[in-house]
Amino acid sequence: MAASNSKCGGPAVGIDLGTTYSCVAVWRHDRGEVIANDQGSRLTPSCVAFAGDGDGAERLVGDAAVNQAALNLTNTIFEVKRLIGRRFSDESVQEGIKLWPFKVVEGREGRPTIVVRHDGDERQFVPEEISAMALAKMRETAEVYLGKTVKNAVVTVTVPVYFSNSQRQATIDAGAIAGLNVMRIISEPTAAALAYGLEKMPVTNRARTVLVFDLGGGTFNVSLLNVDPGVDIDMGVFEVKATAGDTHLGGADFDNELREFIRKHGSSDIKSNQKALRRLRTACERAKRMLSSMAETTIEVDSLHQGIDFCITITRSRFEELNNHLFARCMEAMESCLRDAKVDKNSVHDVVLVGGSTRIPKVQGMLREFFDGKELCRSINPDEAVAYGAAIHAAVDMILREVTPLSLGIRTDGNHTMSVVIPKNTGIPTKKVKNYTTLYDNQTGVLFAYKGESASTKDNNLLGEVELSGIRPAPRGAASLDVTFDIDANGVLNVSPEDRAHRGEEQHQHHQPQRPPEQRRNRAHGSGGPEAQDEANQVNRSSICDNAITHIGSTITQQSIIILQYWLGSCLWP
Structure with missing residues (x-):
């Protein structure tokens, strides 16, 4: 290396x-x-x-x-x-x-x-x-x-x-x-693939198709990659072909299912007792871990509620039954990933397990069954692989191609029709331009950006909306707009509509004052006295980006963050 x-x-x-x-x-x-x-x-x-x-x-x-x-x-x-x-x-x-x-x-x-x-x-x-x-x-x-x-x-x-x-x-x-x-935001399974490809993948002069199955404490990710580690570390090529997942599915959900089962079937109702619920959840998490190596275990909590000790035996089969619907969601996402990549399961060379929840025997059993008995790759530490791969990426110049996990587009009419500008699993960074015209005379309106796979924006997720001003009156179809969707290597989207009639003219941007990063940093590190704390509590936190549009000035510091940028004097419509 x-x-x-x-x-x-x-x-x-x-x-x-x-x-x-x-x-x-x-x-x-x-x-x-x-x-x-x-x-x-x-x-x-x-x-x-x-x-x-x-x-x-x-x-x-x-x-x-x-x-x-x-x-x-x-x-x-x-x-x-x-x-x-x-x-x-x-x-x-x-x-x-x-x-x-x-x-x-x-x-x-x-x-x-x-x-x-x-x-x-x-x-x-x-x-x-x-x-x-x-x-x-x-x-x-x-x-x-x-x-x-x-x-x-x-x-x-x-x-x-x-x-x-x-x-x-x-x-x-x-x-x-x-x-x-x-410097860079990369997806968790991609980072794990870096760790596997550069450290544990069999030595070969051919690229391999690697599926990373990442089931952590709170999120689930699955990615299919072509991995060619190259003859040296800085010659590696890691190309994501497709990805899927769920930002609200992980070990914590397995714990909650077990806790809710016990709470509902217990001798007393502890729903309003937060301390008891916390202690029970901790005991359930411990039991989940034990069931990865034992057929059954006992959950014991002294003086759980009203001075009453609690004790119950949970079998691995009961735990699996309680969480079957969550396991099924994992498998559905993985199959979707393979379909999107147009790759048959028999073409997958390696199935890499990442995340502590992949230690659950049911998860490993489902994967072995799906891949017809294929041996799963457990040579990397599932808890540490993502951080390890992230460090590799921070250090080494290599070719890393990720994809956008969902289609991105805009709403183009009153019927909530989704017009896709960038399809899902498009490699990033990428830039796409699409042309639109007005539907009504003297039309003004709003740009609505969405992500999702439904033909209707009602079933997709709104990324942001921009009220546009300074639009010149024009008959139906007379105004022509080029809408640019630009995604950087971090997966961050920048949308900019441009009126063709105004092309080349000076564009005006809306300036929004940014709270100095040092003020926010002081809160993170606990510095500043009561007065500084009171001042910090009153600062407009809109400077920390959310899924609305962030308006920024022409001078952008490294801490400034772009979500959707627009020019007044451009126009688009719902």
């Missing part, structure tokens, strides 16, 4: 920001190294807690946060990855609120906002800020190991393949708040 330096000559860092656990790796001495935290573990819980009052007030991240959770439920935040970049009204957010002991309210612009009590005051944080605290912990872990700061390091952070524009942007913003130079 020839490459020894990162793409910028500084440290190369890869971070897997997971739903339940996070992991960090670095590239040095021509190889990747997964780093242990201050507790000696290479996995750090993605958990943040606000504890104590007065001189004892502190913010805890990782194992320390988990260890005090039972005594501080409402101020211990976990699974924030299921909130980041989403709207408060999203169905998945509302379902999560029913299960989380901490408080989530609707904040500015319809975004979920987490409310905690800390040092006697009520404080609010958007998901990006909580994620930034977890990322800062990963940064600190890397700095202790390297003996130097990673402020100027090249950092690759991974996300699920189905993360939307707003979720990807929010992840980048969280990195900026944490003081990281996030």
